[in-house]
Amino acid sequence: MKPVMVVGGGISGIQAALDLADxxxxVYLVEKTPSIGGRMAQLDKTFPTLDCSSCILTPKMVEVARHENIEILAYSEVLEINGEAGNFKVKVRKKPRYxxxxxxxxxxxxxxxCPSKVPDEFNLGLSERKAIYIPFPQAIPLKATIDAEHCLWFQKNICRNCEKFCPAKAIDYEQKPEDIELNVAAIIFATGYELIADHSLLTDQYGYGRYANVYTNLEFERLVSATGPTGGEILRRSDGRKPKNIAFIQCVCSRDIxxxxxxxxxxxMASVKEGILVREHHPDIEVTIFYMDLRAFGKGYQEFYDRAKEEFGIRFVRSKPATIVENPETKNLILYYEDTHASRYKAEEFEMVVLAVGVKPVVPDSFVPIGEDMFAQVKDPYLDPVASPKPGIYVIGMLNSPKDIPDSVxxxxxxxxKASILACKS
Amino acid sequence: MSKPKVALYWCASCGGCEEATVDLTERLFDLVEAVDIVFWPIAMDFKREDLEKMEDGSIDIAIINGGIRFEEHEEMVKLLRRKSKIVIAYGSCAHLGGIPGLANAYPREEILKFAYEEAPTVINQDRVRPMKKTTVDGMEFELPDFLEYLKPLDEVIDVDYYIPGCPPTPDLTWEAVSKLLSGEIPPKGHVFGSDKSLCHECPLNETKPDEIKLEELKRPHQVVLDRSKCYLTQGVLCMGPVTRGGCEALCIKGGMPCTGCFGPLEGVYNQGAKALSFLASVIDIEDEEKYREMLEKLGFDPIGWFFRYSLAKGMIYRKKGDGE
Amino acid sequence: MLSPKYVVLKKPDLSNELIKLGGDGIKKCYQCGTCTAICPLSKTQTVAVRRMIKKVQLGLEEEVLGDPAPWLCYFCGDCNETCPKDATPGNIMDAVRKYQIINYSIGKFAKIFYDKAYALVSLVVMTIIGLLGMYIFHGEMVTNVVDIDSFISSEILHDAGLVLLAYIVVVMLVHLVNMYRYTKRAIGYGKSAPLGRWISEFFRILIKEALFQSRLLCEEGRSARYFAHIGVIWGFILLFAATGIHFISDSFGLGVPETVPRLVGIIGGIGLLYGGIYYLIRRFEKKELYAKASHLHDWWLLALALGSGISGFLVTIFMYANMAMATYIFYGIHLLFVFYLIVSAPFSKLVHMIYRPFALWFASVWEVEEV
Amino acid sequence: MSSEEVKVEGACPTDEVRIGVYVCHCGLNIAGVINVKEVVEYAQKLPNVVSAKEYIFMCSAPGQDLIREDIKKCKLNRVVIAACGPEMHEPTFRAVLEEAGLNPYVLEMVSIREGSSWVHYEDPEAATEKAKDMVRMAVARARNLEPLEKMSGEVKQRALIVGGGIAGLASALDLAERGFEVHIVEKKPVLGGHAARMGQLNVEGRKVSGKDLVDYLVKKVKDNPNVHIYTNAEVTKVDGSIGNFTITVKLKPRYVNDKCTSCGKCVEVCPVTAPNEYEYGIGERKAIFLPFEGAYPNQYVIDPETCTFCGKCVEVCPEGAINLDEKEKEITLEVGGIILATGHDPYEPPVGEYGYGLSPKVITLHQLKRLLSEDGPTKGELVIDGKRPRNIVFISCVGSLGTTPNANQYCSRMCCSASLLEALHIKEKYPDAQVFFVHKDVRTYGKDENLYWKAIDNLVKFVRFEESPKVTVGKGEVKVEVEESTIQERLVIPADLVVLVTGMEPPKEIEELRSLFKVGCGGDGFLKEAHLKLNPVESLTGGIYLAGTATGPKSIAESIVAGSAAAAKAASLLSKDTIEVEPIVAVVDEDKCSGCGICVSICPYGAISLEKKEDGTRVSKVDPMLCQGCGTCGAACPSAAIQQNSYKDKQIIPQILAVFER
Known part of the structure; x- marks a missing residue:
C-alpha cells in the first residue's frame, strides 16, 4: 500500500488523514502554516451545539500528532506534482523554521x-505576536517558528535573544529550505478558505478598514473568543468600550454578482451563533442580524435559529443594509437599510457592526482545475463530488464548495x- | 462457662426498636435463656450507677438504638463503650441518624423555638425553655443539654456492627444476635442484612423491564398501585435500588414502596444523593419546563424522599457536624 | 402594515412588458432592498424601489399602475451602482414610468412613442398636418422687411393655439383621471384625506417640487443636472408665459410692448437651450446612469425641446438681422416643432411635467404614514 | 479526618504502596509561576511517596529516562506526574511506565499547567499552593490505582449495509472496491430508494437523473463479486458488538423468481389494484407489479398485503416464474461493522392540509417529480385533471419549520433547491406556464444559489410569507391566499396546480431500528450521530455507522458523500484483524449488583445488558467492546456495584477527601 498525501491541515484534511491512517x-499531512488546525482552531464555539471549538478539535489534532501512520509536514508547501494516479511524485518544500x-x-x-512584535495572524491582526512564535497554545506540532521577515537577526543582524534564552538550545539560524520528494498513490487537497476581504465593496460600501468599529465575522469570532486578544470581552476598536448594540450584516461579498x-x-449560522454568544455573556448588548434568507439548513440549525430569536431575544431584520456611515464623534455607525418585511426605510445607529464576509477558497496553484465559480472543479458533482477531474486527486472542504464543519468532515x-481504494490497489 | 452479658440502651429514638426486640416473641425466651441481660433500662430497673460499677469490658454485647441528641446520650454511650466488648448500632437512628436526624435540616435554635414557642399546640407565654440548670423551689436541677446536631452512633463512639432498619426486622435481629453468639464474628463495621440492594430480593424485580424510562413521577397516595408490577416503573419513587436488602421486602409486600430504612449499600457514600442520581437517570423528560411542572405538582421534597433516614450521615456533612 | 385589500394575480406576464420597456433587471432582482436603502429620496419619503420591482415581478398590474413611486425617482443611478445583482433598479423605475404613461393615455395611444416605426409615422403625419396648415393659412409674405404676421397671421395662430390648448386640457384631464383612479386604488385604498390637506399639499408641491425641483437638489454633487433641469422647466414656463403675454396683450389690446414677451421668451429660450444641450451632451457621453439608458422617448423630448428652442432663437436672430425669408422658414420650422411638442405632450415623455407633481401630490396626501 | 479513615476496599497490587512524584517545569509554563521546588519538597513528605523529582521537560527524552530509572531504583509501583493535561502526554508516560516494567495504568497525571499556572499566573504563591493541593489529591488517588489489562476482540472483515438507497449503494461500492465483503439488506423489493425516482437533477449541461445515478451504482455493485444483495429482506436480530456482529436477516417471499422476463402478462390478469407507492401514490398498481421501469432486480413482485392469492397470474405466466407457496427464509450473517443507510420518508400531509387530498390539483413535490420524469406515470407530461396547468404554485416548508400544527420544527434542507429545480424544468418544458414559489426563506445554500438566480431569471415568481398560506379548494377551482410579507399585500393566486414542497421525515420504522441496532435518535427523530460536527457518520454504538438521510435531510450528492464517509469508517474497522480497547471501562461487581437495571436504561452506548444467572436473579453485564468509559452508569448505579476502572469510588473519594486535608 502506497502512502497518500493530504494537503491542508484544517478539519477536513485532519479527518481525511485520520481515516486513511486508521x-x-x-499519510503525509502537508500544512502551509506552522501548525495544523486550520480555521476551526480560530473559532470560539461551533453552531448549533455551542461546543467549544478547540475543545472538540484539539483531541483530533492530538490524535493526528500521535498517529503512527501520519507524518505531519508543517510549514511546508507542495512545489511540484508529477506522475499519475497511483504513482505520484510530489516535491514538497519544508520551509526553514530556524x-x-x-x-x-x-x-x-x-x-x-523576542523583542520584535508582529500583527498576529491567528487573531487576524487584533493582537500582536513575536517574530519567533507558536501560533496558538494548542498548536501541533508545538514548535516555535522564526518569522524571518520580522526577525531582527535576519533583518538587521542583531539580537539573537531567542538563541541566548532557549533552554533546549533549539535555535538554528542556519537552516535552509529542504526539498523532499515523496511517492504517493493519491493526493487530497483540503486547502480551505479565506474571506473575500480585498474587495473594494467592503471599504466603499461598508467602511471596513475606514471605520474602526466595523469588523469581519472572523475578527469578531476572535473578539468573542476566550482565547482571543481581549479574553472574550467585546470591546470596540475605537475606544475599548463595550458596545450597547451590535449589528450583523449577512451576505457581504456573497450572493453578489x-x-x-x-x-x-x-x-x-456563524452570525446567529456569535449573536447568541454575545447575548449569553452580555444580555445588555442588543443584537440585530440583517439577513436576506437565513440559511439554517443543517441538522439542528433551524432549532438554533429559533432559540436565537425566542430565548436570546436576537432581532432579525430581513434586509441588506446599503451603506454605513460613521458618526465621526462617537464612532458609532449609522446603517441605512430597508426592512423589507415592513417595507420600511430606516437609518439606525449601532455601536459595532460585524460583516459576514463571504468566503473564497484558497486555491492550490495549478494542481487542481478551478471552475468559474472560484471553487475546485469536480469529476462528477453527483457520483464523485470529492474527486477532481484529474485522476487520483481529490478536493474537499471549502476548496470543493462552501460548506460547514460537518460537511467538511x-x-x-x-x-x-476513495484515496484508500487507490492506495490499496497500488 | 458463664452466659454472655448483654446490655441494651436507647438514645434519641421513638422506641420502635425496643418494640422490635419484643417482636422476637417466643425467640425472646431463647435469647434470655442464652444471655445474661445486665443493663436494659426500659425493661428492668437499672441505673447508671449500676453500669458504672461494672468492670470495663465486662459486657459482651451492647445493643444501642437511637441517635445522639442529648449530652446524656453522649455520656451513656461512651460509658457503654468502655464497658463493652462489642457495640452494635441497632436500627436506623443509631445507624444513620434516622427520622430524628431530619431535624438536622434546621439549626438547634429554630427547633427549640418552634417546639417551645411556635408550635400551634403550645401555650407558653413566658417563653420558658428547658435550661441546663434550673432552680425550682430553691433546689437546683441539672438537665442534659440539647446538642447542636443529632449524630449517628458511630460519630460519637466506635461501633462494631450495625443492624439496620426502622425498625430492624425480628428475623434480622435474631440472625445477627445468634451469629454473634455462635462465635461467627463478621469483620468490624459489618452491616447486617444483604450485600445487595432490595431489588435483589424484591418479588417484583422480575416484572421490571430491561430499560426503565419514567415519564412522570407520582407519590403513593396519588396512584392506585398495581401490586404485581415494579412500583418504580409505575412512576412511584421506590428507594429499593438504593437500599440495602435484608428486610425481605416487607413494605413492598405490604403494598408500599421502599423508603430506604436499611440505608445505603457498601461503597455508597451518600444514600440520598445516590437516590437522586439514579432517579434522575431514569426520568425521561426532555423539556425543562415540563420537569418543573411535574415537580411542582408532586410537592417535591428531596430531603424527605431521599434522605429520610440518612440525613445525619452525609459524607461532607460529618465535617460540619462538629460545629465547624 | 398589511394592505387591507385582496389582490388577485391576473397579469402574471407583466414582467415581459416591462422588460420590453427597458426593465430587464426584473429578471435579476432578489429583493434585498439595497436600492430602497441607498435611494437619496428615501430619507424624506419611501420610494420603495424594491417593492415596486416585486410588484412587477409578481404581475400586480394595478398596483404597479397605481404606484406613484416611479414619479418620485429622478434616476440618479445610485441604486444601479450599489445593486448586488446588477438589476438596474433605476431602469426598472424608468420602465414603469413608461408603462404608466402608456396605460394612463387614451387608448394606450402613448405606445407609439416607444416604437420607432410608429413614432416615425406620427412624425410624418404631424409634419404633413403642420405643413398643410401653414400652407392653407399662410398670408402674403413681405420679403423686404421682416413681418411675421405676413407669414402667418397672429390671429390664426392664436386660434390654433386655443384649439391646441383645449386639446391638451381635455386629453390631460382624461389621463389624470386615469392616474387618479389607479393611484387611489393602489395607495389610497380606503383612505380619505381632508380637503385642507389636499390644498396645502398642492401648493407645497407646486412651488417646492414643480417649480423649484427641491428633490433634485437634495443630492449634493448633482447641481449641474439640477440647473439644467431648472433651465428646461423655466424655459418652457417662460416661453409659455411669453406666448401668453403676447396673446393676452394682443387679444385685449393691452399694448404691452413687443419687447416684453420677446425678452421673456429669449430668457426662456436660453434656459431651454442650456438644459437641452446639457442633456444632449450627457446622453451622448453616456456617463451618468440616467444617460446610459436613453430610449426613443428621451431623444424625442430632447429633439423637440432643442428643436423648438434653437429654431426660435434662429427666428429671433434672423429677425433682427432682417433676413425675411430665413426668418419665415425657421419660423415655420419653429411652429412645426412647437406643434409636435404640444400634440405629443400628453403622450410623450413631456407628460412627466404633469404626472410627476400629481404623483407627488397623491403620494404626499395618501402615504402620509409612510414617511 | 484523613482519607485513611474512609473505608477503601480492594487490596493494592503490592503490599506496600511506593509512589514517585514528578513535577515538570514545562519550560516557563509551569516554573514561571509555580515554585516547583516547593511542590517537590511538599510531595516528598506525603505518605507513600518514596521519590519526588523535578525536571524542565518531563516529556523529553532525559525526563523520561529519569522516571524510568527511578521506577527501577526506588521500586515504584505508582507514578504521579504533575505537568500538563493528560490529553497529549498521558500516552507518552504510559509508555514510559511500560518500558520500566510497570503496568501503564498505575499512572496519574495532574494538570498543574492548565489547572494552576496558566489560570493563576497573577498570583504565583496561590498557584503554588494549589499545585500542592492538586499533587496531594493525585497522590491520594494514585494510592488506590489498579493495574489494568487491555482488551481485544476479533474483527470479522465483512460489512452489513442496511438500506439499498443511493447512500447504501455508495457505501457498498466503496467498501467492495476497497476489498471487503459487503452484504446489502434492502427492505423493499428493489434497490435505489427515493433517489431512483427523483427525475432530472440538473437544468443544464449533461442531463442527469436520479435513475442514472442509481443505475450506475447498481451496475457496479452487482458486478462486484464482493457484494451480496438481499432485497425484500429485513434485519430481525442483531447480536454481538463491534468487530463481531451476528445478524439475522429475514428474506421475505417475492413469489416471483428470476425466470421472470417482465413480460407483463400477469399484471393484465391481476384483479387487485392498490395505490402505487413507488409513484408516491399517483395512479395505481396491481398486486403483482414491477415497482418501476428498470428497477433492480428487474423482476416482478407480489405484494402479499394486497394479493388475494387467486392464482390467476400463475396460470398466465409463460415462464412458470410465479410460486405463491414461497415461504419466508432466514439467514444469518457474521459481520464486523454495520452501516445504517436507512433513509427517510417524505412528509405526508394529512388530508386537508393545504387542500391536500381534496383536489387532484394539490400534489406533493415527490408526485410532481414523478409526473415530470420521463419514466413516470405520464412519461414526463405534466397533465392534471386532463389539462395542462398554467398557473403552478409551489408552497414550500410543508411539514417543516412548524408551518402547520402537524409539521416538524426543523428545515429539510433540500426542498428549496429541489422545488426550484422542478420550477425550472416546468419553465423549460412549458415556457408559458406561470410558476409561483411561495416560500419563507429561500435556502439555496452554497452553489445552489445559482438555481435561485436562474429561477428569478426565468421569471419564477417568488412570494414570501410569514403566516402560512391558505389553500381553498372550490368547485374545480383552487386558490392560494397568501400575505406577501415583503410588499404587505394579500394575494390571491388562482392555481391550476398546487405543489406542496414536503420535507423529509425519519422513516416510520425508526423506533424498531433504534432498538434493533441500539442506536439513538435526536430531537428531530433522525438517527443521532456520535458527534454532530466531528463524528457525523458514526453512531454512539461502536461498529455502527450512519450514511445518507438516516441522520437527517441531505441531497443526493451529499448522501453519496456520506455513504463514502461511512464506508471509510467501516474500512478503518475492517482493515484490522483485532481491535484493542482501553480497559478504562465499566465493570460490574456481581456480588453487589441486584439487577435493578438503572444502568441499562442510562447507558448511551447500549453497552450494558441484564443477564439472568442460574439462580434466576439478574445482574448487569458490560460489553467492554461497546463501553466508551463515560462513567454515566457508575454515577447512576444505586448500589455502587458498577464502577469504572481507574475511576472507582475507592480512587475518587480519597482524592476528593484529600481536598480538605490541609
Whole structure:
C-alpha cells in the first residue's frame, strides 16, 4: 500500500488523514502554516451545539500528532506534482523554521524574550505576536517558528535573544529550505478558505478598514473568543468600550454578482451563533442580524435559529443594509437599510457592526482545475463530488464548495475512502 | 462457662426498636435463656450507677438504638463503650441518624423555638425553655443539654456492627444476635442484612423491564398501585435500588414502596444523593419546563424522599457536624 | 402594515412588458432592498424601489399602475451602482414610468412613442398636418422687411393655439383621471384625506417640487443636472408665459410692448437651450446612469425641446438681422416643432411635467404614514 | 479526618504502596509561576511517596529516562506526574511506565499547567499552593490505582449495509472496491430508494437523473463479486458488538423468481389494484407489479398485503416464474461493522392540509417529480385533471419549520433547491406556464444559489410569507391566499396546480431500528450521530455507522458523500484483524449488583445488558467492546456495584477527601 498525501491541515484534511491512517495507510499531512488546525482552531464555539471549538478539535489534532501512520509536514508547501494516479511524485518544500524541531519543546521562553512584535495572524491582526512564535497554545506540532521577515537577526543582524534564552538550545539560524520528494498513490487537497476581504465593496460600501468599529465575522469570532486578544470581552476598536448594540450584516461579498454569486453557507449560522454568544455573556448588548434568507439548513440549525430569536431575544431584520456611515464623534455607525418585511426605510445607529464576509477558497496553484465559480472543479458533482477531474486527486472542504464543519468532515472521510481504494490497489 | 452479658440502651429514638426486640416473641425466651441481660433500662430497673460499677469490658454485647441528641446520650454511650466488648448500632437512628436526624435540616435554635414557642399546640407565654440548670423551689436541677446536631452512633463512639432498619426486622435481629453468639464474628463495621440492594430480593424485580424510562413521577397516595408490577416503573419513587436488602421486602409486600430504612449499600457514600442520581437517570423528560411542572405538582421534597433516614450521615456533612 | 385589500394575480406576464420597456433587471432582482436603502429620496419619503420591482415581478398590474413611486425617482443611478445583482433598479423605475404613461393615455395611444416605426409615422403625419396648415393659412409674405404676421397671421395662430390648448386640457384631464383612479386604488385604498390637506399639499408641491425641483437638489454633487433641469422647466414656463403675454396683450389690446414677451421668451429660450444641450451632451457621453439608458422617448423630448428652442432663437436672430425669408422658414420650422411638442405632450415623455407633481401630490396626501 | 479513615476496599497490587512524584517545569509554563521546588519538597513528605523529582521537560527524552530509572531504583509501583493535561502526554508516560516494567495504568497525571499556572499566573504563591493541593489529591488517588489489562476482540472483515438507497449503494461500492465483503439488506423489493425516482437533477449541461445515478451504482455493485444483495429482506436480530456482529436477516417471499422476463402478462390478469407507492401514490398498481421501469432486480413482485392469492397470474405466466407457496427464509450473517443507510420518508400531509387530498390539483413535490420524469406515470407530461396547468404554485416548508400544527420544527434542507429545480424544468418544458414559489426563506445554500438566480431569471415568481398560506379548494377551482410579507399585500393566486414542497421525515420504522441496532435518535427523530460536527457518520454504538438521510435531510450528492464517509469508517474497522480497547471501562461487581437495571436504561452506548444467572436473579453485564468509559452508569448505579476502572469510588473519594486535608 502506497502512502497518500493530504494537503491542508484544517478539519477536513485532519479527518481525511485520520481515516486513511486508521486503515493502516501512511499519510503525509502537508500544512502551509506552522501548525495544523486550520480555521476551526480560530473559532470560539461551533453552531448549533455551542461546543467549544478547540475543545472538540484539539483531541483530533492530538490524535493526528500521535498517529503512527501520519507524518505531519508543517510549514511546508507542495512545489511540484508529477506522475499519475497511483504513482505520484510530489516535491514538497519544508520551509526553514530556524528552530530544530527535534530539540524544541514548545516551552515558549523564546517568545518571551523576542523583542520584535508582529500583527498576529491567528487573531487576524487584533493582537500582536513575536517574530519567533507558536501560533496558538494548542498548536501541533508545538514548535516555535522564526518569522524571518520580522526577525531582527535576519533583518538587521542583531539580537539573537531567542538563541541566548532557549533552554533546549533549539535555535538554528542556519537552516535552509529542504526539498523532499515523496511517492504517493493519491493526493487530497483540503486547502480551505479565506474571506473575500480585498474587495473594494467592503471599504466603499461598508467602511471596513475606514471605520474602526466595523469588523469581519472572523475578527469578531476572535473578539468573542476566550482565547482571543481581549479574553472574550467585546470591546470596540475605537475606544475599548463595550458596545450597547451590535449589528450583523449577512451576505457581504456573497450572493453578489460583483464578486461572488455563491452563498457561503456558513455565515448565517456563524452570525446567529456569535449573536447568541454575545447575548449569553452580555444580555445588555442588543443584537440585530440583517439577513436576506437565513440559511439554517443543517441538522439542528433551524432549532438554533429559533432559540436565537425566542430565548436570546436576537432581532432579525430581513434586509441588506446599503451603506454605513460613521458618526465621526462617537464612532458609532449609522446603517441605512430597508426592512423589507415592513417595507420600511430606516437609518439606525449601532455601536459595532460585524460583516459576514463571504468566503473564497484558497486555491492550490495549478494542481487542481478551478471552475468559474472560484471553487475546485469536480469529476462528477453527483457520483464523485470529492474527486477532481484529474485522476487520483481529490478536493474537499471549502476548496470543493462552501460548506460547514460537518460537511467538511464528511467530505474528508469520503475522500479518504476513495484515496484508500487507490492506495490499496497500488 | 458463664452466659454472655448483654446490655441494651436507647438514645434519641421513638422506641420502635425496643418494640422490635419484643417482636422476637417466643425467640425472646431463647435469647434470655442464652444471655445474661445486665443493663436494659426500659425493661428492668437499672441505673447508671449500676453500669458504672461494672468492670470495663465486662459486657459482651451492647445493643444501642437511637441517635445522639442529648449530652446524656453522649455520656451513656461512651460509658457503654468502655464497658463493652462489642457495640452494635441497632436500627436506623443509631445507624444513620434516622427520622430524628431530619431535624438536622434546621439549626438547634429554630427547633427549640418552634417546639417551645411556635408550635400551634403550645401555650407558653413566658417563653420558658428547658435550661441546663434550673432552680425550682430553691433546689437546683441539672438537665442534659440539647446538642447542636443529632449524630449517628458511630460519630460519637466506635461501633462494631450495625443492624439496620426502622425498625430492624425480628428475623434480622435474631440472625445477627445468634451469629454473634455462635462465635461467627463478621469483620468490624459489618452491616447486617444483604450485600445487595432490595431489588435483589424484591418479588417484583422480575416484572421490571430491561430499560426503565419514567415519564412522570407520582407519590403513593396519588396512584392506585398495581401490586404485581415494579412500583418504580409505575412512576412511584421506590428507594429499593438504593437500599440495602435484608428486610425481605416487607413494605413492598405490604403494598408500599421502599423508603430506604436499611440505608445505603457498601461503597455508597451518600444514600440520598445516590437516590437522586439514579432517579434522575431514569426520568425521561426532555423539556425543562415540563420537569418543573411535574415537580411542582408532586410537592417535591428531596430531603424527605431521599434522605429520610440518612440525613445525619452525609459524607461532607460529618465535617460540619462538629460545629465547624 | 398589511394592505387591507385582496389582490388577485391576473397579469402574471407583466414582467415581459416591462422588460420590453427597458426593465430587464426584473429578471435579476432578489429583493434585498439595497436600492430602497441607498435611494437619496428615501430619507424624506419611501420610494420603495424594491417593492415596486416585486410588484412587477409578481404581475400586480394595478398596483404597479397605481404606484406613484416611479414619479418620485429622478434616476440618479445610485441604486444601479450599489445593486448586488446588477438589476438596474433605476431602469426598472424608468420602465414603469413608461408603462404608466402608456396605460394612463387614451387608448394606450402613448405606445407609439416607444416604437420607432410608429413614432416615425406620427412624425410624418404631424409634419404633413403642420405643413398643410401653414400652407392653407399662410398670408402674403413681405420679403423686404421682416413681418411675421405676413407669414402667418397672429390671429390664426392664436386660434390654433386655443384649439391646441383645449386639446391638451381635455386629453390631460382624461389621463389624470386615469392616474387618479389607479393611484387611489393602489395607495389610497380606503383612505380619505381632508380637503385642507389636499390644498396645502398642492401648493407645497407646486412651488417646492414643480417649480423649484427641491428633490433634485437634495443630492449634493448633482447641481449641474439640477440647473439644467431648472433651465428646461423655466424655459418652457417662460416661453409659455411669453406666448401668453403676447396673446393676452394682443387679444385685449393691452399694448404691452413687443419687447416684453420677446425678452421673456429669449430668457426662456436660453434656459431651454442650456438644459437641452446639457442633456444632449450627457446622453451622448453616456456617463451618468440616467444617460446610459436613453430610449426613443428621451431623444424625442430632447429633439423637440432643442428643436423648438434653437429654431426660435434662429427666428429671433434672423429677425433682427432682417433676413425675411430665413426668418419665415425657421419660423415655420419653429411652429412645426412647437406643434409636435404640444400634440405629443400628453403622450410623450413631456407628460412627466404633469404626472410627476400629481404623483407627488397623491403620494404626499395618501402615504402620509409612510414617511 | 484523613482519607485513611474512609473505608477503601480492594487490596493494592503490592503490599506496600511506593509512589514517585514528578513535577515538570514545562519550560516557563509551569516554573514561571509555580515554585516547583516547593511542590517537590511538599510531595516528598506525603505518605507513600518514596521519590519526588523535578525536571524542565518531563516529556523529553532525559525526563523520561529519569522516571524510568527511578521506577527501577526506588521500586515504584505508582507514578504521579504533575505537568500538563493528560490529553497529549498521558500516552507518552504510559509508555514510559511500560518500558520500566510497570503496568501503564498505575499512572496519574495532574494538570498543574492548565489547572494552576496558566489560570493563576497573577498570583504565583496561590498557584503554588494549589499545585500542592492538586499533587496531594493525585497522590491520594494514585494510592488506590489498579493495574489494568487491555482488551481485544476479533474483527470479522465483512460489512452489513442496511438500506439499498443511493447512500447504501455508495457505501457498498466503496467498501467492495476497497476489498471487503459487503452484504446489502434492502427492505423493499428493489434497490435505489427515493433517489431512483427523483427525475432530472440538473437544468443544464449533461442531463442527469436520479435513475442514472442509481443505475450506475447498481451496475457496479452487482458486478462486484464482493457484494451480496438481499432485497425484500429485513434485519430481525442483531447480536454481538463491534468487530463481531451476528445478524439475522429475514428474506421475505417475492413469489416471483428470476425466470421472470417482465413480460407483463400477469399484471393484465391481476384483479387487485392498490395505490402505487413507488409513484408516491399517483395512479395505481396491481398486486403483482414491477415497482418501476428498470428497477433492480428487474423482476416482478407480489405484494402479499394486497394479493388475494387467486392464482390467476400463475396460470398466465409463460415462464412458470410465479410460486405463491414461497415461504419466508432466514439467514444469518457474521459481520464486523454495520452501516445504517436507512433513509427517510417524505412528509405526508394529512388530508386537508393545504387542500391536500381534496383536489387532484394539490400534489406533493415527490408526485410532481414523478409526473415530470420521463419514466413516470405520464412519461414526463405534466397533465392534471386532463389539462395542462398554467398557473403552478409551489408552497414550500410543508411539514417543516412548524408551518402547520402537524409539521416538524426543523428545515429539510433540500426542498428549496429541489422545488426550484422542478420550477425550472416546468419553465423549460412549458415556457408559458406561470410558476409561483411561495416560500419563507429561500435556502439555496452554497452553489445552489445559482438555481435561485436562474429561477428569478426565468421569471419564477417568488412570494414570501410569514403566516402560512391558505389553500381553498372550490368547485374545480383552487386558490392560494397568501400575505406577501415583503410588499404587505394579500394575494390571491388562482392555481391550476398546487405543489406542496414536503420535507423529509425519519422513516416510520425508526423506533424498531433504534432498538434493533441500539442506536439513538435526536430531537428531530433522525438517527443521532456520535458527534454532530466531528463524528457525523458514526453512531454512539461502536461498529455502527450512519450514511445518507438516516441522520437527517441531505441531497443526493451529499448522501453519496456520506455513504463514502461511512464506508471509510467501516474500512478503518475492517482493515484490522483485532481491535484493542482501553480497559478504562465499566465493570460490574456481581456480588453487589441486584439487577435493578438503572444502568441499562442510562447507558448511551447500549453497552450494558441484564443477564439472568442460574439462580434466576439478574445482574448487569458490560460489553467492554461497546463501553466508551463515560462513567454515566457508575454515577447512576444505586448500589455502587458498577464502577469504572481507574475511576472507582475507592480512587475518587480519597482524592476528593484529600481536598480538605490541609
Amino acid at each position: 486503515q493502516g495507510i501512511k 528552530v530544530d524541531v527535534t530539540k524544541c519543546t514548545g516551552c515558549g521562553v523564546c517568545m518571551k524574550y 460583483r464578486m461572488n454569486p455563491n452563498c457561503s453557507s456558513i455565515c448565517c 464528511i467530505q474528508g472521510s469520503a475522500a479518504a475512502m
